[in-house]
Amino acid sequence: MSQKQIAGVTIDVNDEGYMTNHAQWNRDVAAALAKEEGIDLTEGHWKVLDFIDKDFKEKSAVPGMRRMNKVGGIETKELYSLFPNGPIKKATKIAGYPKPVSCV
Template sequence: MPVTTLAGHTIHVDDEGFLTDPSEWDDELASVLAAQVGLTLTDEHRAVLEFLRADFHQRGETPTLRRASAGSGVPVKELFRLFPQKPAKKMAYVAGLPKPVGCV
C-alpha cells in the first residue's frame, strides 16, 4: 500500500490515489485533494462531502451517485455541476473514501 505526503499529511493510498484509511482525512486535506482534481471547495461541496462520510461510516461502503443524491438532497444534475465529469469518483476522492463500486 503506497504512502504519500500531501500538504504535510502522510496518507495511505491505493494505486489510483484514493485514501485507504478514511480516518487520515480532515477538512484541510479535503481542500488539497479537491485542488488536485481542479476544484475549489464551497459550502455546497462540503455539505455533500459530509453526507458521503456519514453514509460511509454507517454503511461501510462509498455511496453511489444515486444514493449520494437521494441522501444529501442534492439533485444529480447539481452533483455534476459541483463535481464535473466523473462526480461519484471525484466526490469519493475528495471525501477520502474508496472509489465507489462500479466506477471505472
C-alpha cells in the same frame, strides 16, 4: 500502495490515488486533494462530502447517485456541476473513501 505528503500530513493511497486509511483524512487534506482534481471546495462541495462521510459511516459503502438524490437531497445536475467528469468518483476520492463499487 504508496504514501504521499499532502497538507502537512502523510497519507496512504492506492495506485489510483484513493486514501486507504480514513483516519489520516481531515478537512485540509480534502481541500488539497480537491485542488489536485482542479476543484476549490465551496459550501456546496462540503454538503456532498459530509453526506458521503455520514453515509459511509452508517452503511460502509459509498452512496450511489440515487441515494445522493433521495437521502442526501443532492440533485444529479448539482453533483455534476460541482464535481465535473465523474462526480461520485471524484467526491469519494476527496472525502477520503474507497472508489465506489456500485454500477448505479
